[in-house]
Amino acid sequence: MRDYTESIEAITMGTFVLVHGAWHGGWCYKRVARLLRNAGHEVYTPTLTGLGERSHLMNRAVTLDTHVQDIVNVIRWEELSEVVLCGHSYGGMVISGVVEKVPDKIRALVYLDAFVPDNGQSLMDFLPEDLKAGMVDDAKTNGDGYLMTPIPAAVFNLNQRDAAWVDQMCVKHPLGCFEQKIALAGALTRVPRRTYVLAANWGPPQPFVAIAERLKGVAGWKVVSLPCGHDLMLDMPRETADLILAASA
Numbered sequence: 001m002r003d004y005t006e007s008i009e010a011i012t013m014g015t016f017v018l019v020h021g022a023w024h025g026g027w028c029y030k031r032v033a034r035l036l037r038n039a040g041h042e043v044y045t046p047t048l049t050g051l052g053e054r055s056h057l058m059n060r061a062v063t064l065d066t067h068v069q070d071i072v073n074v075i076r077w078e079e080l081s082e083v084v085l086c087g088h089s090y091g092g093m094v095i096s097g098v099v100e101k102v103p104d105k106i107r108a109l110v111y112l113d114a115f116v117p118d119n120g121q122s123l124m125d126f127l128p129e130d131l132k133a134g135m136v137d138d139a140k141t142n143g144d145g146y147l148m149t150p151i152p153a154a155v156f157n158l159n160q161r162d163a164a165w166v167d168q169m170c171v172k173h174p175l176g177c178f179e180q181k182i183a184l185a186g187a188l189t190r191v192p193r194r195t196y197v198l199a200a201n202w203g204p205p206q207p208f209v210a211i212a213e214r215l216k217g218v219a220g221w222k223v224v225s226l227p228c229g230h231d232l233m234l235d236m237p238r239e240t241a242d243l244i245l246a247a248s249a
Helices: 026-038 052-057 064-078 091-101 129-142 162-168 175-179 209-215 238-248
Strands: 015-019 042-044 083-088 106-114 193-199 221-226
Touching: 015 026, 015 064, 015 091, 015 238, 026 162, 064 091, 064 106, 064 175, 083 091, 083 221, 083 238, 091 106, 106 238, 129 175, 129 238, 193 209, 193 238, 209 221, 221 238
Parallel strands: 015 042, 015 083, 083 106, 106 193, 193 221
Antiparallel strands: none
């Protein structure tokens, strides 16, 4: 798996902010963060409002904007610069919004099997109609009208060793985060290094293959893949860490 990237030890020290996806928390990056820190890098794995250890803060006002501000605030109050900003799945929506707020702080972007929106798009715009309807119905029936039940890890072809643990750790996610349309003005194109990592070993229906295909050949983008399920930071942490580092080199 090392023919397409540099080793961790070969990269000079960097600053990494790793943003998780829906239903997850910063906990999902434990293995990748450990590898990066052991190699001398500065790593932040913030948990978005209402999720993980911050699940007690969940309320109806939490939106995509809330989660964008979560990460902007980490960058501001930790006084970070030259940041390698990485987002997984829904986290792609978040980091796209963050770049608009602090473009001068971002050195590189890494989308891990993630959504890459255009201006005015919501995450729902990427999903098939039956899945969207199911999420709305689930929130109405099981989530006080605004919370979506976590999708089981098995659906994403997570390795069997971790599946039960991930299902236990995930919590409900606000439907509004998926429905809110993002406002973008092109700041992403000012970031010189942009990498898309496709998780190639989980089946349809999934939107990420189409996103990867769309970005191939686009100036400023590098598209690579890993032979694993959607939660690549858990299935293949070493290879994921290597690709994140290579993206910033």
